[in-house]
Amino acid sequence: MGFAVVFLLLSLGLAPAAMGQTAPPPFRICYFSLNNEKEFQETKKFVDRLNRSSPRKIEVTEYQDSTGDAKPEESFQRLVESGVECDGLVISGHHTGAWGGKRAKGGSLSLDFMETLACDPKHKAWFERVHALWLQGCRTLGIGEIRADERDSDAVSADFHTQRVGDVREEDHLQQGFSDLNMEFSATLDQDNPLSSRYLRLFPRSTVFGWTRTAPGEKSHSERSLLYHMAHIARRISKEDKFPENPESFSPKAAEAYFLALRLAIDDLHGRRGDCEDLLVGSWLDHGTPGKSKGYGFNNPDLNAHRALQRNSNPQLERARRLDCLFRKGRSKEELHEALSEALRDRRSIGLTFNSIFEALQRLKREGQAELLKEVQEKLRGSAVLQAFLSEKLASRQLGVLRKIDYYAFSREMWDRSDARAEDQIRAAAMSQLLVPLRNANDYDRRDYKQTLMESLSKHGLVTKEFLGALVDSPKADYDALGLVAQFIGASKHPIEGASEILRKIVDSPKAGNYAHSHAAWAIGESKHPIEGAAEMLRKIVDSPLADGFVLEDTAQAIASSKFPIEGAAEILRKIVNSPKADAIVLSDVCLAIGNSKSPIEGAAEILKKTMDSPKADVIVFSNAARAIGSSKFPIEGASEILRKIVDSPKADEAMFSNAARAIGSSKFPIEGASAMLRRIVDSPKADGYVLERAAMAIGESEHPIEEATEILRKIVDSPKAGSKELISVAWIIGASKHPIEGAAEMLRKIVDSPKAGSKELISVAWIIGGSKSPIEGESEILKKIVDSPKMDNESLADLADQIRSFRRPLPEADAILQRIEERRRGR
Structure with a gap:
């Protein structure tokens, strides 16, 4: 040679x-x-x-x-x-x-x-x-080529290599996650292509x-x-x-x-x-x-x-090269049909081109080409060779579990029938991957992979009661696997038979730890279906000597977000408040649980006071106590006293004031002494523009009349801290309040005369007048002041004219005001 x-x-x-x-x-x-x-x-x-x-x-x-x-x-x-x-x-x-x-x-x-x-x-x-x-x-x-004696070896398993390389991702500076690796090793070990x-x-x-x-x-x-x-x-x-x-x-x-x-x-x-x-x-x-x-x-x-x-003459590879590009780039029916006819001629051709065929189908779905997709699927459905090929692939260890799920879903959709053997193989492979322990608490990439795997199984209906039970009962199940099952139950859109029993096993497991307990609490709160014995499980979680602030927080949030009443919620919340591990964040979540609970919380006022009396209570705790009163679906005895305590607190700042005002406005039940508290808020030197706006909004939003509302609104308009935004809010309140505002015209004039009011604010006042169901005293005079204001340019005047033409009720001097607008626009 x-x-x-x-x-x-x-x-x-x-x-x-x-x-x-x-x-x-x-x-x-x-x-x-x-x-x-x-x-x-x-x-x-x-x-x-x-x-x-x-x-x-x-x-x-x-x-x-x-x-x-x-x-x-x-x-x-x-x-x-x-x-x-x-x-x-x-x-x-x-x-x-x-x-x-x-x-x-x-x-x-x-x-x-x-x-x-x-x-x-x-x-x-x-x-x-x-x-x-x-x-x-x-x-x-x-x-x-894989030898007969290698077929059961880890060396030819995509799932094995996923975990092996995943363990050294950081050392090898690989950017891919475990899910990417699983797909990539499926290609690396592929015997057909x-x-x-x-x-x-x-x-x-x-x-x-x-x-x-x-x-x-x-x-x-x-x-x-x-x-x-x-x-x-x-x-x-x-x-x-x-x-x-x-x-x-x-x-x-x-x-x-x-x-x-x-x-x-x-x-x-x-x-x-x-x-x-x-x-x-x-x-x-x-x-x-x-x-x-x-x-x-x-x-x-x-x-x-x-x-x-x-x-090196190889017609099959030459043909596969051409077909790959047709599947990747082909857009017409003729191109894809021609490519499929060639690709489906024998098993070897299918093996070389199936990845491209599969990606072409995903592309047609993404592009919304439903008619062409249906025709392509019909052609594929007629191939017995393709069906046999997929059966072999699903049994192959060279195919990673994520790709197996995709291929099985494709096969099931194509031939409209399930394959119990293939499903069992997929679940066994998935179980093996889900039970691989985390290397440490920061092994987020592996955790993300497990979540992706569970989501893929769920998406294609491959998660069964038996699968979840076996996962929880496995001696290899660690806190991460238990937490993953709990998370799945909480996120499921469909009822899971035996979900309550599975969650109980997780809570009772000595391997659960804080991570699994937090996820079990989260599952109870997020579940779209009732969880039998939820209160008992939450009590066990709170009573666990391992329960830390995060667990207590998740338990309180479970009560807050649960779509179903939790019996004994008040007792659980008391336990949380009394825990030495409850910090300000936990106390804040207790307040939110009271406000969002779907059932009455016995002794809610007492619990709220305890959170506020805690030496750990900060501004957020006080603010969330106010929010609880504003959002509660049930009356809270002593709510007025709690809000007064918030407003009078030496810790009171802008956040506490604004949340107290919001609570007054949004409460479904009357707040005794509401006007006195709003006056205190507005008069406070700590009240900024946002606080003033919230106080005004409280008057407009409240289902219950606020005494001395006019005086409070006047204070807001006259405040040196009130800017254009606050002026607009007051104007909106005058027009939208559920209760009459005495002296409305006087305040609208004040807003129009304010040096802080620009054309936007002036037009807002006109809009309030036009939207009012009944005439406002001196409304024509106010509109004329707006028209004559030097702050109104031609564009603003045109907008004002459109507003007046669209008024919901007739305005006696509308024609004269419109004429005045036209003259101003012409410079007369």
Whole structure:
């Protein structure tokens, strides 16, 4: 083989004897390093040494931008769209089915993304220009064919690798979450559409070099891999079948051999590259094969290489490449029908294209193309081969549980029937993932994955009473698994048989801890269906010696948000208030529970007073006590006394005042002494504009007459702290109050005369007059003052005219006022 290649080199003028010829344009090796910058650096140093004597220069450039927040996919797209032509392309990093690492700050580079990019006609030529592709990462060419003795091994399980790699996400600087990893490993381990075939279709004129299991890492000096490959090519084409000097340090004589090796690896060779591909492939394999590397390689046989697709006739892969793009980009009925007819012809074609078919269906759903989607589904429904293919996939350990759920939902929808065996397999796989313990309390990524998995199971109706029960009863169930089940029960839109018993088991479990107890309380509060024994469970949660502030807070919130009465809620709230662990936040939530409870809270006033008397009570506690009075559906004995205590408190500030005023306005029951409290609020030097506005709104919103309302509103209008917003509020109150406001006309005139009132406020006064059901004394005079105001420009006057024309009742002097507006607009 070596002599044949030497003959080829000589015939093309590539051998050492021809090195004095005029230098043609440089070759270019493009690097996309997502983890280890040393790989690019070592190749750059190697090439720099070659360029000192090479007849044709070689450029090595890094294209992954790691200086800012650029996402790898954005960087890769920039490379493709830059016009730069790459003879060789090196992609390196941690590989899970997508590429990541410490230099990939903004995400990952997925194969799906590159495939979609390549299907764009304007990018097609770029991918076809690459002659050599090095994929430097674990399992970049898939895992090869799975042997019979490997089928039960964790090494071929997507779910296993999800957890394995998920444990080292931070160390490997991976941006993907567990859910992403689960999907990516489904692609990495795929036997029907292996990564090797996908990369061959993506770069159809490229020889592809990669790894099938664990690739060398930084500690093994992975940066030398490409250099060792060159050393083995050089050995194979030498007459003596010997390695040249060390590729990390060599003489000008050895540089000739290395230049020829590198050119052989990345040059098209005037269309005769196919004559030497076996040598390139063999050299790559040698650098990982024990006994053949001779010090220039790794003791790692888990690698492979493939001849280029366009030089290694494979009609099925060629067809799959074309169909992939039709499914990704096709929009017409004809295109998709033609693609489906070809894809469904046999099992092999289905295996190579099913991912693209599945994504095409999701795209049609997103785009709302219901009619075309229905036609595509009908065509798929008629394929018995597809049905058999999906049954096999669902039983495969290479398919991650999230993808299994998607495929099963697709299958069930397609053929309108359930498969009990497949559902049991999915639930078993999900159970295994849900019971993997958290590494620590901050293992949020794994927790998010479990929640995503539960949501997916729920979405497709795969969660049963038995499944939840088995999860809770499992000896492997920790506080996180118990909390997850409780959270699921609380969020479920449909009744769950035995939900109360399952929650009771969670609360009683010695493994529950605060986390599961908090989620059980949350479930009781959020459940859309009655929980039998809810009060007993909440009491147990509060009485637990482990109950901390968060648990107490969630318990109070459960009473506040529960859609069903909780028997003994008052006793539970008392226990919470009396707990030494109850802080201001907990006390505030107790107040809100009283205000929002769906049933009366016995002794509510006493509990509210206790929260306010606590040395831990702060402004928020007092404010929420006021809000409880304002929002309660049931009368609270002594509510007036509590509000008076809030208003008179030395702690009273703007928040407490505004919430007390809000409570007076929104209370469904009369508040004794309301007007005195509102006066106290308005007169306080702490009252700002917002407090004044809330006091005014209380008068307008109250179902019960407020004595001396006019005097209070007058105080607000006259206050130096009242701005334009407060003036508008008073005007609105005059027009919208449920009770008559004495002296309304006088206050409207005050607002119109106020230096703080602008055109917006003046027009609001006109709107109040027009909306009033009965005439306001002196309303025409007020409107004329508005028309004559220098604050009204032409646009404001036009708006005022429109207001007057739309008044709900006739205005005696309307025509004269409109005439006055018209004259002002004309400048008369």
